[in-house]
Amino acid sequence: MVNEGEYIAVFNSIHRVMKAEKFLKELKFPILLIPAPRAVSSDCGLALRYTEKERIAVESALAGSELAPEMVYCRRGNDYLLCRGVES
Amino acid sequence: MACPLPVVTVKRALEEPGSVGVTVMLDDGAPRENVTRFARNRGYEVNEAVTADGITLTITGSSGGVASPTISSQPERRNLFVTSDRLGDGPEELGRLLMKNFIITLLESPLLPDKILLVNQGVLLATEGSELLETLEKLGNRGVELLSCGVCLDFFGKRDALRAGSVTNMFTIVETLMAAGGTIRL
Known part of the structure; x- marks a missing residue:
């Protein structure tokens, strides 16, 4: 469900990721809440998916609202590359 | 097409x-x-x-020599019967989230149902505004047939808003369920 070059943001709690989803949707960002891929999460985790085009705006908006994700990954081929970890 | x-x-x-x-x-x-x-x-x-x-x-040829396992290619065909846009009882928000997660995760599975039958509020998953349209299209491209109950679409005034799969009736739904080797109800 994550296409090549797209980003996923992983949070440290279900409530936090749902809050982030709601916040970004209110701002009309084209994000999608998806199950976190197995490669980045061993539990029943969730992640927000967005494109590279939206990346800076999405992550800036989250950081500005104290909703910065725990980790951000980028899909490259069959791998998920860690882009950064954010202090939560 | x-x-x-x-x-x-x-x-x-x-x-x-x-x-x-x-x-x-x-x-x-x-x-x-x-x-x-x-x-x-x-x-x-x-x-x-x-x-x-x-x-x-x-x-x-025939589907006997299957290169990739899918439920529909097994002797026993299995369908998903989706009766709600939510998965399970409990908070509405959580139920919608779980249903979305289930369908998206299904896409990652090597085992797929033959058909997904949507009835009652389940039809809303295939209508305009649903976050699952991209996923349903991908499932369709893998051979999963998506059928939405026409009466249900009419009830919600959503027939013209159907964006994935096709419209069906109760005859087909009943025949499909009865002919299936197994049905999973959500």
């Missing part, structure tokens, strides 16, 4: 009793790739010819 209709149409033709194959003319690009992948995954042989009008695929 928009995706995933080419795959669904070819699938139906191949499943006709006595079918030994089909020849289909398609546009190049996604329709060609999706139909070819679907047929080969089911164990069919696919021969391709380029003509002035597009791509002609000749699909022959």
